[in-house]
Amino acid sequence: MKKNNIFPKIYLALVFVILYIPIFYLIFYSFNSAGTMYGFEEFTFEWYEEVLQDTRIWIIVLNTLIIALLSAAISTILGVIGALAIMYVKRRRTQNTLLSLNNVLIVSPDVIIGASFLILFTMIGIQLGFVSVLLSHIAFSVPIVVLLVLPKLQEMSPTLVDAARDLGASWWQVLSKVILPFISPGIFAGFFMALTYSLDDFAVTFFVTGNGFSTLSVEIYSMARRGISPTISALTTILFLFTILLVLGYYFINQRNASRSSGMGVRR
Template identity: 65%
Template sequence: MENKNRYFNLYLVLVFAVLYAPILYLMYYSFNSGGTMHRFEGFTLDYYREVAEDKRLLIILINTLVIALLSSVAATIVAIAGALAIHRIRSRRAKNALLSLNNVLIVSPDVIIGASFLILFTIVGVKLGFASVLLSHIAFGIPIAVLMILPHLEDMSPTLTDAARDLGATKRDVLTKVILPVIRPGIFSGFFMALTYSLDDFAVTFFVTGNGYSTLSVEIYSRARQGVSLSINALSTLIFLVTLALVVGYYILTRRRARKPGTAIAEPVAEAGVPR
């Protein structure tokens, strides 16, 4: 048994080494004064200063964050309504059909989705730019958020809503004080998943972005095509470190919340039934 665990741990180490080695290689040469990724000649922070002084890049960074936040919020709100609608459907065949349509959007190649949006926006007359990118990111963020929220709805006991109604809660109170608090972890998971996909997306954004408007993924791709520049390494390193900090912070908050005593389920039910 110990040998199996040892081999399993060794396998995990090798997998993570393969995954993180290119990232560490990229980060290492972002400090290279030689200007290439073939030989490390000396330590420098010039490429990080170049990134910090690039006003166009800062504008693109702001564009990316604005698109990611707005699209994630909108996609999560729509996904909550969609998950509630799917959950309330009694016909198993109809529910499976809707879930299949939802999952098709996730597994479909990004190139096909991007090309479809490009054709749609061209026919409708939507100008390619902020609006087209935002609508596209909302569209592919919705099915991801639905998959995060729906399992929490399925796990929720129907007696919670019944008890709240028996205590005199209105439909609005049942939704805001019983259902939403119960599915809150799924809502946050759906939001952060949609946010991650939006920040990371390239293929769909490449199709629907217009002249003069860009996001980080498209900008990095454009710069990489012009030749190897260590400013790309510096930018990628900063993005990776920020992402790592967010993941570590989320992990710490989750651990602290798990150590706290759980809140009784009856509390939101009782609160929802209190007449105002």
């Protein structure tokens, strides 16, 4: 039995090695003084200094963060409303239809979504730039939030809402005091997933980005077309570390919510 249990661990370890070797390769050569992705010479922070002193890069970083935070916040609000609407639809057929429409947006290729938004914004006269990127990111993030919030709503017992209503709570009090606290782990998960998708997206953003506005994914693609340089490696390393911080933040929030839930269970 012990021998059989070793193989899944080895397989999982190999998967992680394959996934992370390219990232660590970039990180390693971001400290190469030779300025190439081979033949390591000396350890240096030169490329990080170059990135940190590049004002244009940091404007693009700021654009990316603003888009990501705004789109994540707005899509979380809309996703929670959408999940509540789907959950409390009375007709089962209508509920399944809404879920199917939500899932179609998730499985649709990014190229199709990006091209569709490009055509839409051109037709209705929205100038490509900040607004078009923000609207696009909100659109593809909302279905993700819905899928993460909906299972928490389905876990909640209907008797909680009925008990609150019997005690005289209004619908707003039921929503703010009963439903939202119960589904808060799903809300946080949806927010962080929407934030990650926005930071990571390239295909949709590439279609709807106009002149004078860019995000990190589009900028890195433009830089890579001129050849992989240590500057890109340094920028990638910074982004990788930022992503780790986001994951750790999400982990600690989940741990805190779990400890609070267990604490409430013990008190009861």
